[in-house]
Every structure is written in structure tokens, then in C-alpha cells.
Amino acid sequence: MAEERRGSWFGFGFCGFGQALGSGRGRQVHSPEPLRTPGAGADVRRVSASWSYTAVVTRGGQVQLSGAAGGAAGGCRDAWASEALLVVLRAGRGLGPGPELQAWAPGSALRGEPLWTHTLVPEAERADGAGGEAQAGALPLLPGARAYVSPRPPFYRPLAPELRARRLELGAEHALLLDEAGQVFSWGQGRHGQLGHGALEAEPEPRLLEALQGLPMAEVAAGGWHSVCVSETGDIYIWGWNESGQLALPTRSLSEDGKTVAREASGLNEGGPEVRRTAGGEDGAPAPFIALQPFPALLDLPGGADAVKASCGSRHTAVVTRTGELYTWGWGKYGQLGHKDTTSLDRPRRVEYFVDKQLQVRAVSCGLWNTYVCAVERGES
Secondary structure, three states: OOOOOOOEEEEEEEEOOOOOOOOOOOEEEEEEEOOOOOOOOOOHHHHHEEEOEEEEEOOOEEEEEEEEOOEEEOOEEEEOOOOOOOEEEOOOOOOOOOOOOEOHHHHOOOOOOOEEEEEOHHHHHOEEEOOOOOOOOOOEEEOHHHEEEEEOOOEEEEOOOHEEEEOOOOOOOOOEEOOOOOEEEEEOOOOOOOOOOOOOOOOEEEEHHHOOOOOOOOEEEOOOOOEEEEEOOOOOEEEEEEOOEEEEEHHHHHHOOOOOOOOOOOOOOOOOEEEEOOOOOOOOEEEEEEEEEEEEEEEEEEHHEEEOOOOOOOOEEEEEEEEOOEEEEOOOOOOOOOOOOOOOEEEEEOOOHHHHOOOEEEEEEOOOOOEEEEEOOOOOO
16 A cells, blocks of 8 residues: 555556556556546545555545456545455444444445444544544554454454554565564564565564664565565665565576576575575576575665665565655566566666656555556655
8 A cells, every 4th residue: 555645646567457557558557657547537645456456545535446346435544455355444434433444345346235344443543643633544554553454354453552553564475564663573474484584484473573673664565475674764675585586686587588697685684595596697607596585685776775665566576765766676577667568677677757757756556466656746845
């Protein structure tokens, strides 16, 4: 889910189900195009994309669906799309005690009755600011940060009060939580190293990522089976599965195509990456590639640019810099990297479209196989 930002929205990547992405022509968009929203002139507030459909939340409180799932509903504060469920946070009905969390079958077109509902009592909302107005967190983290919603039962999952979450991201099989102190916790399946604890075992409960202790984080993002953090100083830490170069580390699949350059991961703990070798080194020797990175690795962007935002797709990664540039890498089969082609990359590359158009990127939200970006004209506040 992209953060709430004002600006123009763009999309690129897979749109084989007719998702509102760009021009809407064909099954994929290889370069950023203005977002084709279901409602003409809609002021988009947030975008949440699953594989087969996309949910757009407008500032007028409407959720609009496009793709394999269609429909719209008003009175909405937030929405979160997954293949199993569409989760919507709606204003309370009548004089009810608080906002209502609804889980819908994506194909229901938001008609009839939801599969499941949960009313959030006022105590579950955290008061921020002098005015004491309750602030809603971004789904799947619920307002008040005391629980989150899962696409699999149980849908409502409480969090331990001591975690004091400020952001939560769900991957295919794991979860990342960023707390108010900038610490990161992870849990779920770990067979691809996506938990960052150095082993491949599952963690049933949130576990502190010890490798990042003492490094306050500002952002977390969960891909299908990889994870990314951005520190308060703009550094990027990345770990997990590297099958398509989504960690910006050498990968076999690209090496066999002659598109990778051997580099070493900068692990933060013992154990390091799972390094294998394949033919193709410049000196004729086998070149190393990295299948799994079970500990956070420090990643430098070209020119030493500082990052401020990150988002992950199934096997691709996108980062926004402090100067408003967008870098993408990983799996690019459907154009989800935005570089006018379907090349996959194991190193960050700047998306030149926004530079050429004199646009400053403010937010990025990756679907499984596509990418959505919010940008403004440079110089606009």
C-alpha cells in the first residue's frame, strides 16, 4: 500500500486482467503511463494491487476496483487487496461504536454482505496530535496498531502491546513489523531467508531482527519472499530470495543470459549469503551468484543516493530517493521495472521516464507483477 500522497499516479507492468494501469492496451505496460482510474478525474489517495486486480482509494472515500474484480463502494478509509480477500476499512454504520473492518470476496463487486466484519471500538484507535484525532494506519495494520488483518484465517490477528507497531507489511509467507523505535521484527516462513535471522526456519511469533539493532529504520517492505528496510539516514538493507536479482545481487538466472556482474554481498552477520558458482566469469572461471541472503545486506544506489521509500513485488524491488528519483530492479518479464522493455536486472537502475518528464516521485506501491507511482512536477511542494 502506497502512503497517502497528493500528485499524479502512473502505472506499469502486468495488466492481463484489465487492471487500471496505463493505456489499458494489451497485457502489459513497459513504461510508466498515467493511471487509468475507473472514475474519470478521481483524486487517487492510495493504491493496493494484487495479482489479478487493483484497488484504488480516492480522497472522496471511494474504493474502485479494476481487473478480474470490479465494483466500487463509498464511505471507505482504506483498502488492501489480495487474491484471497479484499479488505476494506469503512466508516461506522449509523451511531456505531467505530469504523468497521470488512473482508470481501474479490469477485463480489462489493455487493451483498461481506464474508466477515469486525467493528473497531474507539479504544482501538490511537490519538495522535494535539487535537486528539484518531489516525488510521495503513492496512494491513489496523488503526491503533494493536492488530493486523491477514488474508488467511484468522483474519483479525492481535499484536502484543509491547510491539508498538507503526508499520506492518505482509509477504507471501512472512510478515515485517516496524516499531516506533525504528526496530524491525519478522515472523512466518523463512525457507528463502526472508526473515533475516540467518537461518531458514519458520518463526511463529514476531522476532527482533538483531542484525539491525542500533540502526533505526524508517521503512519496511515485504516482497513475495524477500524483504527491504530503509534506515532513517537513507541506507537500504535487503535480504531473502534472490532468484530474479530482486536483492540486487548476482543471480544464476541472469548470469546464464550474460546479464549479471559478479559482486559480493555486504552481510551484517556471520553466515552470509548462500553463494554458488556458475560458468561465465570474465577470466573464464566460474562466476559466483547468490541464491539466498539470510541476513540483511547493505545496498548502495548509484551515486550514493539516499532512499526514503521502498516497495516490493513478487520478485522485483522499487526504491524512491530523497531527491525524488525511482530505482527498480529484479524480475522484469511484464515491464514492471518501467525501463521500456522486459529485461530483468540484478542491479538498481533509474527509471528515466520521471527524469525526462521533470517529475519528482513521492511514493511507490508494487503489486505482485506491476508497479504504481505517485509523482509531482519538480518544484511543486
